[in-house]
Amino acid sequence: MIASSTAPAPRDGARADCVRVMVVDDSVVIRGLLSRWVEADPALQLVASHRNGRLAVEDIERSNPDVVVLDIEMPEMDGLTALPLMLRKKRDLIVVMASTLTRRNAEISLRALSLGAQDYVPKPESSSEVTTSVDFRRELIEKVKALGQRRRASGGFGGRQMRAQTTAGQTVSQGPVSRAATASAGYSRLAAAPAQAAPPALKTRPYSSVRPRIVAIGSSTGGPQALQQVFTDIGTAIREVPVVVTQHMPPTFTAILAEHVAKAALRPAKEAADGEILMPGHIYVAPGGLHMTVVKDGGQPVARLTDGAPVNFCKPAVDPLFDSVAKVYGSAVLAVVLTGMGHDGAAGIRTIAAGGGSVIAQDEATSVVWGMPGAAAQTGLCCDILPITRIGPKIAGLLSGGLR
Structure with a gap:
């Protein structure tokens, strides 16, 4: 009988601080390929691989992974069934869902995020495409490393307390939010670890004196959960302004994200269409695979979709959106940078700040990855x-x- 799982011995030179990874996929070809990619990275250590969710759940405590790459469709026990069972055995486990780009799998992936998965990676349709996809390999390994290293550094999600230096010289403490306050939006595990020493204070600047006429939001890793929280909390306040959102997501996923946002906001939300007028009280999500910008056409703000080169390795990207709203709305822009890997959006907020607009960044304690909002905060322009x-x-x- 062929073994259905592996528990590799630590490779030569493996450090104790390597991120421990489990791969779960019913395809022996993909499982082997992902395992080799993990083993090839010196910051990662493959501790197990399994062909279905049942075997993975049974092995969680023995293998003790930091991160699990979890397929959705598998025999005996699928990924969505296995996910809560894994988290019950190890509540600070990081789970990254891997699925092909079908509407069903996109819906399951977003459902998995609400159940405690931290992120997802879209898989190419066939094994041969997986083998040759440089982008898939890069995205998978980057996410596994970023999420796993943050977990190990913080002892679980919790992060450090943040302090922001106001222009008047006052220090504002912004520590982790309570688990009770965030459980409904899937953030119950973000405050699992005790706060550590605060980093140096970050500078902030005053809000624009002009009331916002558009809200522009950029997000990536952890973004769907964060957007759900934000739009639930905004309520009916956006009825007089349009909202434009760039979330790093592939096609199909963004259409479903818009549906989820509409339910949270109780406002119309959809993927933007090229040339459509931006209406107050409506939310427009950049379609996966296209950049979204805002331009003036006949005196009206309209969405413009372009199939240009990736920006910051992303398409859609946040920087083009932020640059464009700054040009159209000037000091009446309110931009928000939510959780995400990388630094997309940091260049765009410089344009917004130069035009007199306002910027809010999510803090480190509640970010799944404090890459994008961290880069924004480091500019001193938030x-x-x-x-x-x-x-x-x-x-x-x-x-x-009010509330300036």
């Missing part, structure tokens, strides 16, 4: 660095003309 539960209410207050 007006606030806030935990996720305070961002929606802050936006609502600014749109009503």
Whole structure:
């Protein structure tokens, strides 16, 4: 009988601080390929691989992985069934869902995020495409490393307390939000670890004195959960302004994300169409595989979709959106940078700040990965660095003309 799982011995030179990875996929070809990619990275250590969710659940405590790459469709026990069982055995486990780009799998992946998965990676359709896809390999390994290293550094999700230096010289403490306050949006595990020593203070700048006429949001890893929280908290405050969102996502996923956002916001939300007029109270999500910008056409703000080269390895990317809204709306822009890997959006907020607009960044404690919001915060051009539960209410207050 062929063994259905492996538990490799530590390779020569493997460090104790390597991220421990389990791969779960019913395809022996893909399972072997992903395992070799993990083993090839000196920051990662493959501790197990399994062909279905049942075997993975049974092995969680023995193998003790930091990160599990989990397929969705598998015999005996699929990924969505296995996910909560894994998290029950190890509540600070990082799970990255891997699925092909079908609508069903996209819906399951987003459902998995609400059940505790930290992220997803879209797989190419065939084994041969997986083998040759440089982008898939890069995205998978980058996410596994970023999520796993943050978990090991913080002893679980919790992060460090953040302090923002106001222009008046006052230090504002922004520590982790409570588990009770965030459980409904899937953030119950973000405050699992005790706060560590605070890093150096970050500078902020005053909000624009002009009431926002558009809200532009950029997000990536952890973004679907963060967007759900923000739009739930904003309530009806966006009824007088359009909202444009760039979330790093592939095609199919963005259409389903828009449906989820509509339910959270109780406002119309959809993938943007090229040339459509941006209407107050409506939410427009950049379609996967296309950049979204805002331009003036006949005196009206319209969405413009382009199939240009990736920006910051992303398409859609946040920087083109932020640059464009700054040009159209000037000091009436309110931009928000939520959790995500990399630094997309940091260049765009320089354009927004130069035009007099306002920027809010999510804090480190409640970010799944403090890459994008961290890069934004480091510019010193943000007006606030806030935990996720305070961002929606802050936006609502600014749109009503108060809370500056």
